[in-house]
Amino acid sequence: MDLFDSPGTLTSIPIEDGALALMARLPLPYSNDEILSRLLAETPWRQDSIVLFGKRHLQPRLTAWYGDASYTYSGLRLDPLPWTPLLAEIRAAVETACGVRFNSVLLxxxxxERDSMGMHSDDEPELGPEPAIASLSYGATRSFVLRHKRNKRTVKLDLHDGSLLLMSGKLQSNWLHGINKSARTIGARLNLTFRYVV
Ligand SMILES: O=C(O)CCC(=O)C(=O)O
Ligand SMILES: [Mn+2]
Known part of the structure; x- marks a missing residue:
């Protein structure tokens, strides 16, 4: 069966040592383009720097953190912005689709194509031992890369406009994930990762 036969259904993707499920399109009463342009326009984007091996680098993407609790990410303490009406509405749709509660979102x-996210796992202690993380994408398709921490097996998933990916179980303990730069021209992409920070 093709995912697009039932775009509003969360379909599990078989993967060892963790759980993944994908919905082709999260149902919302707005078009994908409307959500993308509103979020791009109304978000106070920042480009933080992170220290890697003692050297300070600007992150190769823009971010914003919304939610009820502060969060430390790559050694960076993020104080949350308050939920906007649009983000609160999207969060409710994501919670319904996943059957999980979220109190924070990283945009x-x-x-x-030059923007990216290095391979990492979302395994900070405040996310708990088997965190459910829901990742919603708008705009250009990018390839989401997973790499098993021990056997190094790689899995690639194209994350399309409007799709929702749910990572759960032991996925963060056993796999890294990231978004590579590309040699091909790629337009803007917005990703929202919903989390529950204890
Ligand atoms: O952009 C993506 O699809 C991945 C985002 C991600 O891994 C994160 O925010 O931790
Ligand atoms: Mn992540």
Whole structure:
């Protein structure tokens, strides 16, 4: 069966040592383009720097953190912005689709093919041992790369406009994930990762 036969259904993707499920299109009463342009326009984007091996780098994407609790990400303490009406509405749709509650969302804005996210796992202690993380994408399709921490097996998933990916179970303990730069021209992509921060 093709995912697009039932776009509003969360379909599990078989993967060892963790759980993944994908919905081709999260149902919302707005078009994908409307959500993308509103979120791009109304978000106070920042480009933080992170320290890697003692050297300070600007992150290769823009971000914003919304939610009820602060969060430490790559050694960076993020104080949350308050939920906007649109983000609260999207969160409710994501919670219904996943059957999970979320109190925070990280917005990542990949402006073009040069923006990226390094391989990492979302395994901070405040996310708990088996965190459910819902990742919603708008705009350009990017390839989401997963790499198993021990056997190094790689899995690639194209994340399309309006799709929702749910990562859960032991996925964060056993796999890394990230978004590579590309040699091909790629337009803007917005990703929202909903989390529950204890
Ligand atoms: O942009 C994506 O699809 C991945 C985002 C991500 O992994 C994160 O925010 O932790
Ligand atoms: Mn992540």
């Amino acid at each position: 990542n804005y990949y402006r073009n």
